[in-house]
Amino acid sequence: MTLEKQGAGGEGPSPSRDLRRYAALFASRTRVMTSSVMRDLMAITEHPEVISLAGGLPDTASFPGEEMARVMGQVARENSARALQYGPTDGLASTREAIAQVMAWQGASVEPGDVLVTTGGQQAIDLVCKALIDPGDVIVAEGPTYPGAVPTFTAYQADVVQVGMDDDGMKVDELAETLERLEREGRRPKFIYTVPTFQNPAGVTMSLERRRRLVEIANERELIVLEDEPYSLLRYEGTALPTLLELDGGRFVVHAGTFSKMLAPGLRLGWAIAPRPVMEKLVLGAQSTTLCPSPFTQLFVSGYMASGQWPAYIEELRGIYRTRRDAMLAALEAHFPPSATWTRPQGGLFVWATLPDFIDTTDLLALALSANVAFVPGRAAFVNGDGASSMRLNFSASEPETIDEGVRRIGALVAEQVDLFGAITGSFPAVAGEEPGEMAEVVELPRRDQEQRRQG
Template sequence: MSVPPLPTTGPGVTHGSGGEVARPARRDTRLDPYVDRYAARTHGMTASAIRALFSVANRPEVVSLAGGMPNIADLPLDVVGSTLADLVAQQGMRAMQYGSGQGEPMIREAICEVMRLEGVQAHPDDVTVTVGSQQALDLVTRIFCDPGDVVLCEAPSYVGALGVFRAFQCDVAHVAMDEQGLDPQALREAVTALRAAGRTVKFLYTIPNFHNPAGVTQSLERRTEILRVAEEADLLVVEDNPYGLLGFEGEPTPAIRSLDQDRVVYLGSFSKTFAPGFRVGWVLAPHAVREKLVLAQESATLCPPVFSQFAIAAYLANHDWRGQIKVFREMYRERRDALLAGLADHMPAGMSWTVPTGGFFVWATLPPGLDSHAMLPRAVTARVAYVPGTAFYADGFGSRYMRLSYCFPTPERLVEGTRRLGEVLQHEADMLATFGPALEGGSDRSLRPYEAPGANQA
């Protein structure tokens, strides 16, 4: 298996005097009077497909299977409220001041306790607190990547990560997945091919647990194989793990970081296991990398929000947070089961989907000839929303796929959403059977040179 080559010809792609690929020419609108003043890196900034859906998907009449918004209805808000009141009354002078660029010691100690649940042994000195794990990824990319460097990502991959890599003018090379996640042999071949072509590969970005968007999880054996390839290739691994404690079956799988402390940079977050509004994430990195992360953090924000750090540290110290995570797991399991039941009852023939064992997402494969991107306006008209698969690829593929989120709607709404979606898909399939594809042979965007993540055939 191999990764498709990165583009070297085509509109907007030019070559330098030495034959190297230069950055695409700018194509901004002249209606913007500042177009000639922007930095080259802004060329890669585009709106997230998920954010673009929010204004429509959040309307009450629409069943949104789109955004991965955690459901905090089962969070004990009375406990959180009293904790915050006590924090202001007793430690307000500290909690509302500037703080350390690395993060406050008490939250870094608590983070180490949280990571121990997945086998990670860490020292608080090697943890850098960030404004959510999204900023963690931004800082890691900032300190490692130059324009034109290559980042390896699963196919598909998290849309927010693709936006970060694009903003820093990196090229993304997708690597195939199967039912156990990233394919180690495909990874080996991708690194070999890219380096043979003279490309600089900076790191592998992977989501091993309950993948966003694919919903699959790397087995322990698969994680070991990926690390073996990384060692052979002298490749840094960036492990993004926001969902690792939200599994529905048994104990958490040991994190990749627990298997290798020197080659893995670990990203974590409290957004899924507590609440996203506090915006507290972290990076666990080798000591030398941590020094660079702190400098990057200080240049970006001076320090991460101190009040949020105190608030979460107080919550962890005074509440049964492990028990609360179990409550979240059961709640999300019920929602997953509702979505899967609705898909089984309402999807047309030829539809398939992954069956996640945790996390927030199902990755669905449409019947041949259907295009999730083109179909989205008709789905919204039918009062159901999803995210087209094209949002999760950097190379234009994915139109035959869609991400369905079960984390926020009630089970009843999820079943209703699948009913509405099934009607839209059946109508599209009937139109295709009657009139044929819009383009002879179908759209090239629906084809992709990747293996599909494991799927349950409807």
């Protein structure tokens, strides 16, 4: 039997009839559900000849295979029946303790009993939406925001309102104005979504002053803040800042964390920390969708935690990623035209680059894929078509020389577009950071001599 091709009743229906037939059965949310650009790109970029600066993949090859075998060997010897069995919906005690320890590394003091282990950080975002969002409800997010959160918000038919950013993260003054405006319109947001540290995709970090102000606003207005913090231990320079959770004391901040970036996304383990009444709803949501996080992978985490080697591994990742970030910044300097600007992240996985506004990075991506290089076009990080001239570039998944070659290929395509624009209009584009516009402040202008660069 080949599905849809033959069946007990004879010839299968035609695809167009199929679509009509099933369409009446679909929930209304499916009309707005969209695919994650990043997930689609992952499929395209599976070919080994493609240099993918698109994904958000950590360098799992740096995790020693023998260590994985050792930890799982121990789990198998001591705990195989438990690893293979169902576990509690909120997670195994040993994993919740490991998470409390990881939160302590980030400076936040959390009781293991206040931790919900989730199936990746993505499920934490999904469960918060399930608990809070009715169709039409407002979610306030950064602009740009994590492209993978957009399909989740959309699946709950939320109305996403984005607030601008600069090098100090979300513009909290603009947030306050936005909340005022929404209040006048009778639309009270359900939560504010932020990635405060090494933001995905912008790479910038919210300043301490803004963190304090954001928490104040949340408390004044009795609004939830969903703090999505996947990267904070991956800091390559500068000083760590307190989490919003810590500043708020667990009143209105729901904290989402994950093992994906500082250990391994393949485990599909993350967590949520929330005020009790919210936590109860998150647990109910987890019960009804996945029953429980995997004890098999949870015991890997707690076993690895017990080995004491994890801090050294994070230190190793920091070294690897710092080198790659530096390679990317150097490559951008070397290969991108002077009219391009980009952020200079102190940690995390991403640089956000902005090109002259006559370049559409969605169109550019098609050219880039022909040149066997990929990035995430900026529009994926906005719900309203903004970000058209920006792109997210990942530096964690490639070796320095690969990063250089990938950026070189993109830079060559951009230079062609710039030259073409110049030839047609007879003008030379202004530097994006000096232009007015949505993303103008999410830049750190490369300190360079344009003249010197043209000679080099």
